[in-house]
Amino acid sequence: MATRNTLHVEVVTAEHELYNGEAEIVDAPGADGQLGILPEHAPLLALLGPGPLQIKLHGNDSIFFVSGGFLEVSNDRVTILADTAEQAEEIDEARAQAARRQAEERLQDAQSRTERAELQAALMRALSRLKVVEIARRSGRVR
Amino acid sequence: MPSTREIRQRIRSVKNTAKITKAMQMVASSKMRRxxxxxxxxxxxxxxxxxxxxxxxxxxxxxxxxxxxxxxxxxxxxxxxxxxxxxxxxxxxxxxxxxxxxxxxxxxxxxxxxxxxxxxxxxxxxxxxxxxxxxxxxxxxxxxxxxxxxxxxxxxxxxxxxxxxxxxxxxxxxxxxxxxxxxxxxxxxxxxxxxxxxxxxxxxxxxxxxxxxxxxxxxxxxxxxxxxxxxxxxxxxxxxxxxxxxxxxxxxxxxxxxMVAMKNATDNANDLIQDLTLTYNKVRQAAITTQILEVVAGAEAL
The missing domain is CATH 3.40.1380.10 (ATP synthase, F1 complex, gamma subunit)
Known part of the structure; x- marks a missing residue:
């Protein structure tokens, strides 16, 4: 296969397709840390955690929040199967802040381990959403 | 034979039903597309x-x-x-x-x-x-x-x-x-x-x-x-x-x-309306004929 300097990226959720196009870099939230994918990456199958997903193309970035899912790379094709995904512009910052505060407060007096784990996950989601908004703002896309 | 008034009422009610089923058919077809x-x-x-x-x-x-x-x-x-x-x-x-x-x-x-x-x-x-x-x-x-x-x-x-x-x-x-x-x-x-x-x-x-x-x-x-x-x-x-x-x-x-069920219902209603209209016209004509006969008979008797 001829050397290409872009990746073909598809972002899909169960309900619809969010992105289908080229990219130079994909920065995805792996379960154990951010994953940066460049063209000619080895075949990869990764679990995603909640976090920001950035698709960079000639300084024209798309930023999403994904709550989890799978990422597959093969032959310069990146497929992201997200449980849920939101575009940075769609995120309600105030709601994410509220969710974060609520999770933090409840975490203080959480009793059982499952409850703690659930609240931790909720907190992670809220923080990731806020981070997505933050990244988007820094790149001058939102508000 | 039902009276013309009764038939007219039936026609009106069947027409209303047809309107409803037609509407439901349209709604279902657009929902189906979605x-x-x-x-x-x-x-x-x-x-x-x-x-x-x-x-x-x-x-x-x-x-x-x-x-x-x-x-x-x-x-x-x-x-x-x-x-x-x-x-x-x-x-x-x-x-x-x-x-x-x-x-x-x-x-x-x-x-x-x-x-x-x-x-x-x-x-x-x-x-x-x-x-x-x-x-x-x-x-x-x-x-x-x-x-x-x-x-x-x-x-x-x-x-x-x-x-x-x-x-x-x-x-x-x-x-x-x-x-x-x-x-x-x-x-x-x-x-x-x-x-x-x-x-x-x-x-x-x-x-x-x-x-x-x-x-x-x-x-x-x-x-x-x-x-x-x-x-x-x-x-x-x-x-x-x-x-x-x-x-x-x-x-x-x-x-x-x-959509299909409602289309059938609409078609049936339209058939029914046609039949009823035919009956209505027959009944109306029969009534008019009777009346004319009565008038003529009355005139002859004079």
Whole structure:
């Protein structure tokens, strides 16, 4: 296969397709840390955690929040199967802040381990959403 | 012979009914188009996840016993009890569709029970009823029901599917049922909806299609964090997706069945209006003739 300097990226959720196009870099939230994918990456199958997903193309970035899912790379094709995904512009910052505060407060007096784990996950989601908004703002896309 | 006034009233009332059924037909046809679009939109995700699962199954069957052992949802076990997830319409006025689906469910239950009885078992059949028509059927027939989900609406989300799948998976993991079938109406085209039964659990890995990537490629993948973790997370998602797709198809089927049923109703109403108009004219003419005869007879008598 001829050397290409872009990746073909598809972002899909169960309900619809969010992105289908080229990219130079994909920065995805792996379960154990951010994953940066460049063209000619080895075949990869990764679990995603909640976090920001950035698709960079000639300084024209798309930023999403994904709550989890799978990422597959093969032959310069990146497929992201997200449980849920939101575009940075769609995120309600105030709601994410509220969710974060609520999770933090409840975490203080959480009793059982499952409850703690659930609240931790909720907190992670809220923080990731806020981070997505933050990244988007820094790149001058939102508000 | 009814009087002209009575016939006029009937015509008026049938016309009103025709107007309503016509409106319902239009609504159903636009909803059907949207439901079809949603089936289309869900397809890329479903295709991708199907491919991943079939790759996993290959890896699990190629000697990786740890992996196979871990994946409870894949494991076949002796069947004692059967679960049926029955996806039916929430609303009626859609022709024979609900009864066709219910019959399909009953048929599946009967065939499977008979097959197991021949092998010396005495299986229970447990239902998960989705949609009011299916729920009513299960209740009316006094069958065992694990859970019911009604009013999923015209636009079921992945959340609805996850909830349904969760119930089925729980029952399967707890050993209440050893096999779960999904019964729903597959959307073939506008006039055809076929009730189908597919096995939901244990997960049957999708068949590899011809022209897919060659064998052995699976092992070249890097897994992050590792194979087990990914596949453990993947299987429940796959089950969700199967249920989600069935739900979407069921909605599309329901809308198209309703559209056809309402079209027939409108046509029948129009036929009826034509017949009634004919009768009305005859009655009117007869009345006029009688009156003229009376007038003439009266004039002659003078």
């Amino acid at each position: 439901a079809q679009e949603r089936v289309e939109q869900a397809r890329p995700f479903a295709d991708q996840i199907r491919e991943l699962v079939s790759r996993l199954a290959t890896a699990a069957s190629n000697g990786n016993e740890d992996l196979a052992e871990d994946l409870v949802l894949l494991k076949q076990r002796p069947v004692r009890n059967i679960g049926i997830v029955l996806i039916s319409p929430d609303r009626g006025l859609c022709g024979a569709l609900p009864s066709n689906i219910n019959r399909q469910a009953a048929l599946t239950a009967r065939n499977e029970s008979r097959r197991l009885s021949e092998q010396g078992g005495s299986p229970n059949v447990e239902y998960v009823a989705v949609g009011r028509k299916g729920r009513d059927f299960v209740v009316r027939s006094e069958l065992d029901m694990i859970a019911e989900f009604t009013n999923y609406g015209d636009r079921p989300g992945i959340g609805d599917a996850t909830a349904i799948a969760q119930v089925a998976v729980d029952a399967f993991l707890k050993g209440e049922v050893d096999v779960v079938y999904l019964v729903y109406a597959k959307f073939v085209n506008t006039v055809t909806q076929t009730p189908v039964t597919v096995q939901l659990l244990p997960v049957q890995p999708p068949e590899k299609k011809e022209g897919d990537e060659p064998e052995g490629k699976a092992s070249e993948y890097i897994y992050e964090p590792d194979e087990q973790t990914i596949f453990k997370a993947l299987l429940p998602r796959y089950v969700d997706i199967l249920v989600y797709q069935a739900l979407l198809e069921a909605v599309a089927s329901q809308q198209s069945a309703q």
